[in-house]
Amino acid sequence: MKSIDRYMARLIAVPLFSTLIISAMLLVLDRMLKLFDFVATEGGPVNVVWKMLANLLPEYLGLGIPIGLMLGVLLAFRKLATTSELDVMRAVGMSYTRLLRVPYMFAIGLAAVNLAIVGFVQPDARYAYEKLRFELRTGALGASIKVGEFTHFGDKMTIRIEQSREQGRKLSGIFVHMVDKKGGDYAVTADKGQFFATDNPDEIIFRLTKGTLVRNEPGVATPRVLTFSLHDLPISLPKYENFRQRGGRNLELTLPELARIGGNSNAPEELRDTSRAAFHFRLAEVASMFLLPMLALALGVPPKRSTSALGVFVSIVMIVAYHKVNEYGEAVGGLGRIDPFFALWVPFLAFAGLVIWMYYTIAFVPGGQPIGALERVFSKAAKAIGRWLPGRREKEEEAAA
Numbered sequence: 283m284k285s286i287d288r289y290m291a292r293l294i295a296v297p298l299f300s301t302l303i304i305s306a307m308l309l310v311l312d313r314m315l316k317l318f319d320f321v322a323t324e325g326g327p328v329n330v331v332w333k334m335l336a337n338l339l340p341e342y343l344g345l346g347i348p349i350g351l352m353l354g355v356l357l358a359f360r361k362l363a364t365t366s367e368l369d370v371m372r373a374v375g376m377s378y379t380r381l382l383r384v385p386y387m388f389a390i391g392l393a394a395v396n397l398a399i400v401g402f403v404q405p406d407a408r409y410a411y412e413k414l415r416f417e418l419r420t421g422a423l424g425a426s427i428k429v430g431e432f433t434h435f436g437d438k439m440t441i442r443i444e445q446s447r448e449q450g451r452k453l454s455g456i457f458v459h460m461v462d463k464k465g466g467d468y469a470v471t472a473d474k475g476q477f478f479a480t481d482n483p484d485e486i487i488f489r490l491t492k493g494t495l496v497r498n499e500p501g502v503a504t505p506r507v508l509t510f511s512l513h514d515l516p517i518s519l520p521k522y523e524n525f526r527q528r529g530g531r532n533l534e535l536t537l538p539e540l541a542r543i544g545g546n547s548n549a550p551e552e553l554r555d556t557s558r559a560a561f562h563f564r565l566a567e568v569a570s571m572f573l574l575p576m577l578a579l580a581l582g583v584p585p586k587r588s589t590s591a592l593g594v595f596v597s598i599v600m601i602v603a604y605h606k607v608n609e610y611g612e613a614v615g616g617l618g619r620i621d622p623f624f625a626l627w628v629p630f631l632a633f634a635g636l637v638i639w640m641y642y643t644i645a646f647v648p649g650g651q652p653i654g655a656l657e658r659v660f661s662k663a664a665k666a667i668g669r670w671l672p673g674r675r676e677k678e679e680e681a682a683a
Contacts (some may be wrong), residue, residue: 284420286371290384293361298354305346308346310335323416330414337411340404347396348567351438352574352597355385364589378579378645385575393571400564401537409534439517443475451476456490468497470515480516484634488515532560540564551618559615559622566626570604573637580640580652592660596653604633635659 317331359381362368371381413544432442444455458470472493477486495508528534533559535543543549544558577600581593607629640652651657 286376287327287384290358290376290381291387293358294354294385294388297357298350301353302343302350305349306339306342307656309342309346310339313338320415330418330672334411334414337407337414340399340407344396344400344404344567347392347399347599348574349598351571352578352601353594354388355575355578356582358598360584360591360593363583366466369585376572378641380653382575382579385578386572389571393568396571397568400568405534405536405539406528409528412531412534413477416525436515456493457665458488459492460517464500466497466499468495470495470513472513484518486517487515489513490515499504532556535560537561537564545662555618555622556616559612559625562622563612563616563628566608566630567605569630570633573634574601576641577637580637580644585651585654585657588657589660590657590659590660593653596656604629 304464314331314335317334318328321328321331359368361633362371364612429443429446432440432666434440438461442457443453446453453475454473456470456472456475458472459467460470462466465606470490470493472490474491478489490510490513492511493509495510495513497506497508498526499506528538532540538622540557540561542563544554546554549557577597581597584593611620611625611629612622614620615625643650
């Protein structure tokens, strides 16, 4: 690799990975607060939050990699243009096509990584995330007993704890009400208690100290009362239904699985359409990454004697808009209104045509600037606002005086 290629790689790598890390962290932080609230509401262990966030990370990387690539290349060319280094490179005979060699190395590598993520890693991670949500909702992860509240385990057992110390190892002020298989029931109050595991995974022992047991039996008029200093109360854990098999949603299917279902003539028509739409959506999203270096070059080089950052704003708008159009195409294709192939690849061809035109304009048209008209409008609007604001402040000061 020549020195100019190493220089370009350094210019691209710093903003690329910075953008990728920052975007992933922002998305994680936003979801973290919601997950902490969800886990606390369902009474699950706190460490499950980190497992859920880890399973969401592939999805966030699939969204962040194209944006990171776009901004990395764009900011690199913008720096070269604003410091006149780009003019020097062009003067010594380096074409824009030659300068795109390193950006396309990044694009090919990141596209392969993104294909692996959205095609194989993300489906398994998404299924694991949904399984954790299911286990939290059903209590299969072990719901915590909230202090001062009645906690129900199924419809046959209720527990209330007044105080909990040492992370739940020492409990006090205990009330337990249970219904047995014979139709009777008993209530227990105790000063202290502690849970112990047994060899049976479906049962635990609740060891109670210094308490009273009141038992009602069918056909017995007077309940029996028993005081004890130590009593082991076996508690059968509730049975929970198993989580569904992977593949209940298209997000949980890998690319080969989507292709197999979409090509299966015996599958229901709706399932075939949704599978084909998801398959083409993922491929179109990955294929669009090969257009980003050209788009970044076209938007990253501002007009002469201009330091406007309008290209950065336009690039983000274009990527987000194209992503939303693809989502709409996937939804329409999944409904069977349009063939999923055309619903996803026609917008891709339109986007590719626009990008190629923008690159051709800046690379081969003398003095060409793809967003030159937009730059001029933006510049005039900024100047008008700059002139208007001071005059407005002066009028307000005069009115106040």
